[in-house]
Amino acid sequence: MNFELPKDIQYLQQGIREFIENEVEPQANVIEETDEIPESIMEKSKQMGLFALxxxxxxxxxxxxxxxxxxxxxxxxxxxxxxTTVIGGHTGIGSVGIVEMGNEAQKQKYLPSMASGEMIGAFALTEPSAGSHATNLKTTAVHKGDRFILNGSKHYITNADIAGVFTVMAVTDPSKGAKGITSFIVERGTPGFTIGKKEKKMGLHGSHTSEIFFEDCEVPVENILGEEGQGYVNALKILANGRSAMAARNLGSADKLLELSLDFAHMRIQFDKPIFEQQIIQHYLAEMAMEIEALRALTYKVAWMTDQGMNVIKEAAMVKLLGSETYNRVADKAVQIHGGIGYISEYPIERFYRDARITRIYEGTSEIQKNIIAAQLHKKYQ
Structure with missing residues (x-):
């Protein structure tokens, strides 16, 4: 296992870092205040290939x-x-299903537009009665001739207001439980498919979350993604595939918080000396750095395993869990190191602290990840 990135990836990474530092980060407060990503940033992101990852x-x-x-x-x-969530939602669960399970016609139809960012992807599994209990879906899809008629609703759908294509899970055979769920590709603008209001959230401003509704929504048979009855399995694969990518996003956020905290600890003077000289501050920073490096190692190990085609169900759950929990612990220490400034919205620490909290919930809660890990450990005894 070689952790050194190929030269082309290193160049791409450097270019993205410069774009983030010089163009996105200066607009962070604007995004926070307006709850919108500036169009100029979205367009530059498309040009740089961020939607094509x-x-x-x-x-x-x-x-x-x-x-x-x-x-x-x-x-x-x-x-x-x-x-980050707009990009991650599209390049992760919003597009992975079509990449991994789509047939050639579906790939030819959707992927070029998704790669260019012309068509944003979204993933629609969660319902009021089906969050962690993902098999308890109420949205139905009834086969009628050359199409399926969808009825029901989904909520907490990331990118719903800007997405052009949705991967939707619906029940096609209620008698079969998890094996009676099928995944569909549903295009924005399909009659009977509507987008609800944007939710007001604690964090992730600029990334919009909405309900979506299906009322006698007619979806062509050719828009089945994968095989009929394999929707639940597809959903698990899509979610597992994206977990190292989510961990990488959390890793970047945690690393930024460490950088800001280290700078502040050397700049802030208390009792005639930088607070870095206080042992408790040194311990906070050391703990943050240790956890970040552990997360970095596991993130790239799981990513490497994924590229090798290895089974990563357990490891993907581990890295999602570690990424979420590490980010939250690092954010908490960053606020403590910054003191009052860490609680003021003018500075980025407070924003990262709020944004970190959702990572322990979406795309599989920390508790669900522990269940998955335990189930995989138990397999050797069955």
Whole structure:
């Protein structure tokens, strides 16, 4: 296992870092206050290939694999997490399903537009009665001739207001439980498909979350993603695939917080000396650095395993759990080191602290990740 990034990925990573530092980060407060990503940033992101991270070269993507994707998303994670989530939602669960499970016609139809950023992707699994209990779906899809009729709703759908294509899970055979769920590709503008209001959230401003509704929504049979009845399995694969990428985003955020905290500890004078000279501050920083390096090692190990085609169900759950928990612990220490300034919204620490909290919930809660890890450990005894 070689952790050294190829030269082309290193160049791409450097270019993304410069873009983040010079163009996105200066707009972070604007994003926070307006709850919008400036169009200029979105357009430059498309030009730089940030929407193409998950897509093979033959469909207009970068074709860089999971290690390369994580290297890029680590840089993206160093700035406003609302922007990070728009990119991550599209390149992760929003597009992975079509890349991994789509047939050739579906890939040809959707992936080039998704790679260019012309068409944003979204993933629609969660419902009021189906969060962690993902098999308890109420959205139905009834086969009628050459189409399926969808009825129901989804909530907490990232990118819903800007997405052009959705990967949707619906029940096609209620008698079969998890094996009666099918995944569909649903295009924005399909009659009977509507987008609800944007939710007001604690954090991730600029990344919008909405309900979506299906009322006698007619979806062509050819828009089944994968095989009928494999929707739940597809959903698990899509979520597992994206977990090292999410960990990379959390890694970037945690690393940025360490950098800010270290700078502040050397600048802030208390009792006639920098607070860095206080042992408790040194211990906080040492703990932050240790956890970040552990996360970095596991993130790239799981990314490498993914690129090798290895089974990463357990490891993907581990890295998602470690990434979320590490980011939250680092953010908490960063606030403590900064003191009152860390609680003021004019400075980025407070924003990172709020944004970190959702990482322990979305795309599988920390508790669900522990369940997955335990189930995988138990397999040897079955």
């Amino acid at each position: 998950s897509i093979p070269e033959e469909y207009g993507g970068l074709g860089i694999g999971m290690v390369g994707k994580c290297a890029v998303l680590e840089e993206v994670g160093r700035t406003h997490n609302g922007y």
